[in-house]
Amino acid sequence: MxxxxxxxxxxxxxxxxxxxxxxxxxxYHFDTLLTVCLLIWAxxxxxxxxxxxxxxxxxxFMISFFVFLLGRQVVYSLFERKEVYTYLDVTNDQTYTLxxxxxxxxxxxxxxxxxxxxxxxxxxxxxxxxDNPDYGRNYSTACKIMFYVCYVxxxxxxxxxxxxxxxxxxxxxxxxxxxxxxxxxxxxxxxxFAPVALSLYLATFPSKKASMRxxxxxxxxxxxxxxxxxxxxxxxxxxxxxxxxxxRNRKExxxxxxxxxxxxxxxxxxxxxxxxxxxxxxxxxxxxxxSTGETVITFFDQQGGSINTIRRTIxxxxxxxxxxxVSLSGTYSAVFENFISxxxxxxETFSGNSVARAMAGHDLSARLSWIAYGNGYLxxxxxxxxxxxxxxxxxGAVGVAAGSLFYGFALSRxxxxxxxxxxxxxxxxxxxxxxxxxxxxxxDAFIGGxxxxxxxxxxxxxxxxxxxxxxxxKYRSGSTKRKNA
Numbered sequence: 118m119x120x121x122x123x124x125x126x127x128x129x130x131x132x133x134x135x136x137x138x139x140x141x142x143x144x145y146h147f148d149t150l151l152t153v154c155l156l157i158w159a160x161x162x163x164x165x166x167x168x169x170x171x172x173x174x175x176x177x178f179m180i181s182f183f184v185f186l187l188g189r190q191v192v193y194s195l196f197e198r199k200e201v202y203t204y205l206d207v208t209n210d211q212t213y214t215l216x217x218x219x220x221x222x223x224x225x226x227x228x229x230x231x232x233x234x235x236x237x238x239x240x241x242x243x244x245x246x247x248d249n250p251d252y253g254r255n256y257s258t259a260c261k262i263m264f265y266v267c268y269v270x271x272x273x274x275x276x277x278x279x280x281x282x283x284x285x286x287x288x289x290x291x292x293x294x295x296x297x298x299x300x301x302x303x304x305x306x307x308x309x310f311a312p313v314a315l316s317l318y319l320a321t322f323p324s325k326k327a328s329m330r331x332x333x334x335x336x337x338x339x340x341x342x343x344x345x346x347x348x349x350x351x352x353x354x355x356x357x358x359x360x361x362x363x364x365r366n367r368k369e370x371x372x373x374x375x376x377x378x379x380x381x382x383x384x385x386x387x388x389x390x391x392x393x394x395x396x397x398x399x400x401x402x403x404x405x406x407x408s409t410g411e412t413v414i415t416f417f418d419q420q421g422g423s424i425n426t427i428r429r430t431i432x433x434x435x436x437x438x439x440x441x442x443v444s445l446s447g448t449y450s451a452v453f454e455n456f457i458s459x460x461x462x463x464x465e466t467f468s469g470n471s472v473a474r475a476m477a478g479h480d481l482s483a484r485l486s487w488i489a490y491g492n493g494y495l496x497x498x499x500x501x502x503x504x505x506x507x508x509x510x511x512x513g514a515v516g517v518a519a520g521s522l523f524y525g526f527a528l529s530r531x532x533x534x535x536x537x538x539x540x541x542x543x544x545x546x547x548x549x550x551x552x553x554x555x556x557x558x559x560x561d562a563f564i565g566g567x568x569x570x571x572x573x574x575x576x577x578x579x580x581x582x583x584x585x586x587x588x589x590x591k592y593r594s595g596s597t598k599r600k601n602a
Contacts, residue, residue, distance in 0.1 A: 148213065155191070169363065175223075319332075359381075423501055430481070440484060443479055451565050485500045
């Protein structure tokens with residue numbers, strides 16, 4: 118049976134919340150399709166909140182979905198705020214229809230993912246190989262060593278980036294001249310592999326003490342990234358840490374304590390205020406605190422711009438006709454923009470906010486930013502992206518449905534991750550961070566983030582290190598037996 122249990126109390130709570138949303142939308146004259154979006158989102162939110170232990174990754178994604186795609190529209194409707202950019206009614210209707218499609222198929226995919234499935238025979242053999250008593254233990258050790266090595270490079274990289282941003286300014290750090298932020302290439306490679314190494318390590322289900330030590334270090338790194346002017350890495354990392362703790366708590370009680378819920382409830386408004394203030398400070402503006410309520414409104418106003426990415430994709434369809442498979446930009450980057458492909462085929466790559474990247478690349482956000490801001494884009498301004506916008510551009514509403522179905526399924530399976538297949542478990546955990554940010558990011562960002570050529574190389578280093586450690590242990594065991602004889 119499905120582990121997604123919907124009890125009578127949960128149904129009643131969901132019904133009450135949806136009625137409240139309906140009353141609110143009628144009172145404040147919400148757009149009809151926006152109301153439908155909110156009804157679906159609210160019902161799903163309550164159902165998955167009631168089953169949080171089995172659905173933590175999906176629940177975090179739903180929060181991300183609201184903040185980046187729905188929150189601003191709710192705030193504008195409630196407080197009669199005027200949008201900076203206005204679009205035709207037909208564009209707004211099509212945007213809301215795509216959001217409804219995404220929400221429906223996310224829930225369907227999550228439902229499918231809640232059913233247990235058996236591993237294929239070949240996968241089971243690979244699982245048995247990694248679960249060999251000697252090799253499996255040393256594989257975990259090798260992943261841990263690799264994480265700590267890469268973590269040092271991560272901290273060095275982010276410190277260099279912080280110093281660079283302080284020197285040139287936040288917006289200027291996105292320009293062509295700022296590409297790389299002064300971070301040596303080899304440092305960047307090792308730093309980028311740290312999250313993957315951590316995920317591979319955590320998928321071996323180490324002890325609580327060892328796991329928490331690694332997670333705390335990762336959270337510290339997330340805090341450091343805020344000083345580069347970027348808030349989303351911290352949000353994604355925090356969701357990753359919370360989700361992993363819930364995943365382990367399913368079978369090993371004691372990871373999540375009741376007081377942690379209070380900490381989260383207190384932290385949410387505090388972080389909203391801090392992030393809103395920081396958005397002004399990082400652009401050299403003074404932060405004017407009027408009230409907590411006003412600051413929360415401003416927070417959703419600042420974070421909810423990703424819905425305009427979908428609108429711009431629809432509105433500027435003719436100017437985007439020469440772009441193809443933008444939803445697979447991460448895959449393209451991993452396969453064709455590595456140093457081997459560049460050397461063999463002379464493939465040209467683009468970085469920073471440049472006209473070349475906007476016009477000749479595969480980056481939808483760069484093209485939309487150039488169309489929307491012109492020279493402002495060259496100065497560091499950007500629209501961001503959204504997996505919904507990318508899938509719609511490439512495959513229409515069918516693509517949004519299929520991509521959301523996959524996301525829902527993946528998030529559901531990740532939420533129910535158990536001690537078993539170490540390799541697939543590691544890849545699943547590594548995906549989680551990218552999925553959380555997908556409402557304002559690329560559809561296949563997890564492929565570009567996990568399967569880079571240097572990531573594959575460093576993973577092979579882990580495998581070799583594991584074999585080496587296993588060989589040494591066997592050799593020492595053999596030597597001990599001969600001495601005892």
